[in-house]
Amino acid sequence: MLSIDPMQQSERDNYKLLTGGIIPRPIAFVTTVSDTGVINAAPFSYFSIVTADPPMISVSVQRKAGVRKDTARNVASKNEFVVHIVDEENVAKVNLTAANLPADESEVELAGLTTIQSEVISVPGLKEAKIRMECELEQIVELGGKEGTPSADLLIGRIVRFHISEELYHQGRIDAEKLAAVSRLAGSNYAKLGKMFSLDRPK
Numbered sequence: 001m002l003s004i005d006p007m008q009q010s011e012r013d014n015y016k017l018l019t020g021g022i023i024p025r026p027i028a029f030v031t032t033v034s035d036t037g038v039i040n041a042a043p044f045s046y047f048s049i050v051t052a053d054p055p056m057i058s059v060s061v062q063r064k065a066g067v068r069k070d071t072a073r074n075v076a077s078k079n080e081f082v083v084h085i086v087d088e089e090n091v092a093k094v095n096l097t098a099a100n101l102p103a104d105e106s107e108v109e110l111a112g113l114t115t116i117q118s119e120v121i122s123v124p125g126l127k128e129a130k131i132r133m134e135c136e137l138e139q140i141v142e143l144g145g146k147e148g149t150p151s152a153d154l155l156i157g158r159i160v161r162f163h164i165s166e167e168l169y170h171q172g173r174i175d176a177e178k179l180a181a182v183s184r185l186a187g188s189n190y191a192k193l194g195k196m197f198s199l200d201r202p203k
Helices: 011-019 070-078 090-098 106-112
Strands: 029-033 037-042 047-052 055-062 079-085 133-141 152-164
Touching: 029 055, 029 070, 037 047, 037 055, 037 070, 037 106, 055 070, 055 133, 070 106, 070 152, 079 152, 090 106
Parallel strands: none
Antiparallel strands: 029 037, 029 079, 047 055, 055 152, 079 133, 133 152
16 A cells, blocks of 8 residues: 655645546536626536535635636625536536636637526526536635645535426436436546445444
């Protein structure tokens, strides 16, 4: 068993261990709106559930040289965002939005995605997703970095509206096979859902 001190290697080497070992990772496809009205869309695989009461999710947005990315900057300004689940049908278009565009250009237009008005918040969602969640910002936690400059913004969002395709929804539950969600691995690799199995929880 190798023993590796993360403080003795580069951020890039730590990134490789994290993204290669913590797999599969669900993908949050996030839409936000800039102060000038540009709709931004970007995928993030540092994404998880925080709590169900009230329903909250978290998305970690890494900074570039200490500077906030468009998503984190827009959320900090507007206090709203929409999270979409990436699936086999939309993953190719989602991948296009990972391109480094200027802040005044929309990834939504680049990828040929279709916006849809939200019900509770002002940020639009995207019709191509089978699940989308309208979120109001609960908190931004600045994390990491050196010499007082954070390296990431942890966005914690409170879900104020779920939108779920009817074909997935059955008696309050979501059909995982019909959702066909995809997840991130390392490098350029993704994974499909794969074979499922069940284990009874101990009493």
